[in-house]
Amino acid sequence: MLILRKYIALVGLVMSFVLILTPMLKVPLKGNWNLYQTDVLLCSITYALIGGLVLLYFIRSLAAFRIMSFVYGGWFVLALVAVYFKINNYFGFALVDGLLARTITLRWGWIVFGLSALLLIVSTKRVREV
Known part of the structure; x- marks a missing residue:
């Protein structure tokens, strides 16, 4: 049996x-970029x-909500890795990519x-059942 901690799920949503x-990113001359x-x-x-x-939360399908929250967690890891590699291999030239990787930095949005x-996984x- 699954139990949903509603307040933790709401804070996560x-x-x-x-x-x-x-x-999400600090880009020189452009400022901060969001997602x-x-x-x-x-x-x-x-x-x-x-x-x-949100749909699964409101229709109270807990098994599907749990699976979707793990998918969302996996998507976070995949998105972070994709953006990291995009920053480091944007042009395909080692010199230009090295300079670009030093100037573009990840921001605190990735922590959020x-x-x-x-929080959604937890x-x-x-x-x-007893």
């Missing part, structure tokens, strides 16, 4: 919605996953993204 306002400015497809898939999580994924708990 709210943090996921706040994700659009948080800076949409970093990659439109990445942002669209992220918000489709969040929409699915990871923490929201962690919000469901399997207990034994």
